[in-house]
Amino acid sequence: MPFQLTDEQVLTRDSVREFAEAEIAPIAAEIDQNHRPPLESIGKLAEAGLLGMLIPEEYGGAGLDALSYAIAIEELSRVCATHGVLVEAHSSLCTWAIAHHGTEDQKRKYLPDLASGEAVGAFGLTEPNAGSDASSLATTAVRDSDEFVLNGQKIFITNGGFAKTFVIMARSTDAPGVKGISAFIVERGRPGFEILEPERKMGIRGSSTTPLAFTGCRIPAANLLGQEGAGFKIAMQILDGGRTGIAAQAVGIAQGAFEAACKYAKERVQFGRPIAALQAIQWLIADMAVDIAAGRALVYRAADLESRGEPHGQAAAMAKLFCGEMATRVTGKAIQVHGGVGYTEAYPVERAYRDAKITEIYEGTSEIQRLVIARHYLR
Ligand SMILES: Cc1cc2nc3c(=O)[nH]c(=O)nc-3n(C[C@H](O)[C@H](O)[C@H](O)COP(=O)(O)OP(=O)(O)OC[C@H]3O[C@@H](n4cnc5c(N)ncnc54)[C@H](O)[C@@H]3O)c2cc1C
Missing domain, CATH: 2.40.110.10 (Butyryl-CoA Dehydrogenase, subunit A, domain 2)
Known part of the structure; x- marks a missing residue:
């Protein structure tokens, strides 16, 4: 299914990318090294409208469609997976649940604070x-x-x-x-x-x-x-949307590592020429690019179904399964392109490799996604 992003979605992608590079990139390595939650980012994320993405406008949010939201999670995670999951868990797992299942009183009581960053979910x-x-x-x-x-x-x-x-x-x-x-x-x-x-x-x-x-x-x-008595059903609905969010996080992590690998391949000289001139490196780059494009297409498909109010649990499970495993593959190849320095904290691909692994685990492991997908065909 081809996707032509709308002008608004392109604007979301560009503005979140700009925000992430300006406000998040400078602290991404430090918060990782110190295991430090980036509390100073909460106000900035709220100001950029990134904590109210799934909150309707009447309660102080942006009321974004699911695809715009996935694009924003990808862009945050491209720079820092910690920020990606902070916003994803807040949005998909908390604000979405209150916006969709809350009473009017609950929405008025909780959503404005969750959109403004007064509260995190x-x-x-x-x-x-x-x-x-x-x-x-x-x-x-x-x-x-x-x-x-x-x-x-x-x-x-x-x-x-x-x-x-x-x-x-x-x-x-x-x-x-x-x-x-x-x-x-x-x-x-x-x-x-x-x-x-x-x-x-x-x-x-x-x-x-x-x-x-x-x-x-x-x-x-x-x-x-x-x-x-409806809690489990609500939890499964929450996870249907959440899994697309985690798949988008995985695409972002992979994209960040891919860009770092391309940059390094053009800079690093061995045997008298940049390693980018070696076919072995070109093949790694090509395989990474294909993997990311396939993963992004699955994310867009799941998010687009959700945006149109169609059943999307199966598509979300497919996106989560593929993208989680893809991010682990791609970040591993990004380290390979870097050689020894890729294994050190001096380059961001080491962090990306460690960050990628969790996308195969939380919001349902890859094994559980396989169960969900198979059940759909075998019922
Ligand atoms: C960093 C992090 C953040 C998290 N955030 C949240 C959060 O915000 N909220 C929340 O509620 N939870 C959260 N989780 C929990 C997460 O969703 C669970 O860890 C995950 O669902 C797996 O459960 P488990 O760890 O108990 O593994 P287990 O269920 O014990 O699984 C162990 C292994 O057995 C496999 N397995 C289990 N059952 C089956 C089966 N039927 N068929 C095949 N294989 C199977 C699993 O795939 C896995 O490989 C988080 C976890 C982590 C690590």
Whole structure:
């Protein structure tokens, strides 16, 4: 399916690229080295309209279509995958959920702050014993008159260290399996809601990834998001959009590494000429370019289906699967083009290689994407 970006989408791509190069590129290596969340970027991202992309205009956002959003995530990730996932988790996993499943009161209460950067969003599904099998989650939300009382633990929550608004999945009825799961909005600072120590990770090291603990945490019953018992369905819808976002992140990481490899190949001289003149290097460059173009086409296809209100879960799973594995391949080749220096922190491809790996894991591993895709054909 050929895609002709609209003038607005081209403008989004160009302006996010300019913003990322000016505001994010200068700190990308440092936040990685120091495992430091880039808190100073939150206001800048908000000012550039990048925290309200999936929030309707009437609640202070930009109300972008899914393709424009994917393009923006690609551009942020091209420079820094940490910033890419900060915005992706905030947007796809939190603001989208409230904008699509929230009551009018919830939208008015939470979305303007999430668009302005006053609050950053996060999403809590995963638990120590519920990863790929998210339906086995054990956190409970027990109704007590006009409140729910939360008990349990979440792990690996992106933006956990600084987010103010969390969309949390918990079991609120005795109904078995997915039927007992509901979604809730939980605000940071509630008594009994504790943010635990962040993980130290292989890549996206500036991204804050924390466990959350709920111990008798009381939230208003009005913070139920969507119908009681609809939580798992909401989580799967969230992930349908989120997977396109992660696929876009993977394309951005690969694109950044590819550009670095092209630049280095033209500069590095061996045997009396730039290594770009060697066919072995040209083939690496050609294979990387084809891989990225194929991945981007899958992202655009999934995002375009979503923008048009068509079913897009299958297309998102395909994009996520291909792009996650593609980014690992492409960043590995980018290191190969650089030779020894590519293996050092002196060049950005080392960081890109570490960052790429997570796109094969979060929001559903590659194995889970294969299950989703195969189920579609074999049902
Ligand atoms: C940096 C980071 C950020 C994250 N951010 C968030 C977040 O913001 N919110 C959130 O809720 N979660 C988040 N996660 C959790 C993430 O989505 C899970 O780690 C992921 O879904 C895999 O679950 P798991 O780690 O428990 O692996 P497991 O489910 O234990 O899987 C282990 C291995 O078994 C394979 N496997 C499992 N089941 C099957 C099957 N049925 N068929 C074939 N293979 C299978 C997996 O593919 C994998 O290879 C994050 C994780 C990380 C590392």
